[in-house]
Amino acid sequence: MTNPAEPVVDLETLSFEQGAHLLVQQELLGLRPGQRLGVTGADPALVVHLEVWCRAHGHRVTPALDTDFGVRAWVERGRADLDRWAGAQRAGAPGVDGIVADPPSDWGLAARGALIEVGGPQTPFDITHRDLVWAEIAPALYANAASAQWDPNTAIDWSAPVDNAPEVERAVVQVMTYLIENEQAALVIPAKLLARVHPHFREVLQLLAVQAADEARHMEVFTRRALLTGHEMGTSAVSGRESLSTLLHEAEFSMASFLLSVLGEGSFLNLLEFLDKNAPDPVTRMVTRLARRDEARHVAFGVAHLRHQATLDPDVHRRMRMAVERRYDALVDTAGLNQDVFDSLVILAAGAWTPQAIAKGYEAVMRLQSEMDDGRQRRLVHLGFSGDEAADLSALHTKNFM
Structure with missing residues (x-):
């Protein structure tokens, strides 16, 4: 049975090919790793596409039971999307006062003030201070x-x-x-x-x-x-x-x-x-x-x-x-x-x-x-x-x- 405290997102007729992942992603942002989100909607391919998307983003999908009152699948939030940004740092702040004195080469073309994912290519700029x-x-x-x-x-x-x-x-x-x-x-x-x-x-x-x-x-x-x-x-x-x-x-x-x-x-x-x-x-x-x-x-x-x-x-x-x-x-x-x-x-x-x-x-x-x-x-x-x-x-x- 569904837990009344667990959130459910209704995608209605929206498919993943039309951007349904954005609604799922938005709801997951409010959950901690291990918590569940119910997903329902009218698209026949919803569960297949949901499984593919979750696999790519480190979440786990379990089929819904007949007693889950219209929920078609459950998504358990994983840690992969959090781990991706572990160790990330801001590239200073957007304004002039937020300039970093010696920005790393792998910041590359990132906007000043952006959250920089760890890693990335080294850039050819040699005037870096x-x-x-x-x-x-x-x-x-x-x-x-x-x-x-x-x-x-x-x-x-x-x-x-x-x-x-x-x-x-x-x-x-x-x-x-x-x-x-x-x-x-x-x-x-x-x-x-x-x-x-x-x-x-x-x-x-x-x-x-x-x-x-x-x-x-x-x-x-x-x-x-x-x-x-x-x-x-x-x-x-x-x-x-x-x-x-x-x-x-x-x-x-x-x-x-x-x-x-x-x-x-x-x-x-x-x-x-x-x-x-x-x-x-x-x-x-x-x-x-x-x-x-x-x-x-x-x-x-x-x-x-x-x-x-x-x-x-x-x-x-x-x-x-x-x-x-x-x-x-x-x-x-x-x-x-x-x-x-x-x-x-x-x-x-x-x-x-x-x-x-x-x-x-x-x-x-x-x-x-x-x-x-x-x-x-x-x-x-x-x-x-x-x-x-x-x-x-x-x-x-x-x-x-x-």
Whole structure:
């Protein structure tokens, strides 16, 4: 006879092929191992399917007696579903405050805060410690970046008049060619780092992904501006490609961020401001202005990350110094900034073809380089270097700006 205290679930016409197991499973959650659940329903195959499901989940099924008043089978709750999660742990908590400093490799792609079943495949992420990638500003920067995305088709008026003199337009095209080259490197580097960071640090992944998306968009708008009037692309110097190649070979997350974002993109902020100020047409002004806004976020994360590192690792300043010196040694025999790029910047700042105007343009480019140097020194001092150290390291930075 059925025990009135024992629960019974009526599946009515619902079959296991339609999800009946969910109702059985829900009722079993309220029972202790060894307690029984009666199951009834109108599906002719109910008992057969119930036995298969219970066998897979560690429960025991016994046939019902004729006196069990409509119950077709009894399910005795087993321990297998409990044992499966024995030793499981939460992967931190969902929010930023729940980050685990050193998440195990076998957590893999599990969401932060999920209950992690013991075992699982080892993952290929080699940057697995919070302090190697973190900056407290990362979540806020990602939120800002996500809300500040812009569409090249609507944010820029591509139909605005561009009636530059041929030599001025060639200068614009040359500068855009140079910018594309640098932005391609600035896309590849965060993309490479992104694939190495443990997904537990999701805010950093999100920020790096948006950074790569920013650079992809910059490549698009600089290319569209270069080709807008039918000119061919400008020149690409070996020295420029050699300079960017040294960035690609920097394996350590913090040092790659330091060289690319703190020094390189930091200098690019000055360059983009220069181009905004000296743009000969509204399209050039808009593409450089929008790109500069994005680049400022990249620099902010790089600086914040290195500041975080400096509070934890007293050796980080030595490693930064070595990274700069290593890159300088690799580039010491290169020619420096592409002469075509330098001359194009002079032409854009000159605004006319007179000796006085060219002199003014030359002075403006010299001032740009001085402003880049000042900006690098300020960021280095902000990271904890002395004024003299900052000046020495800034002087070793590549003449190719990035």
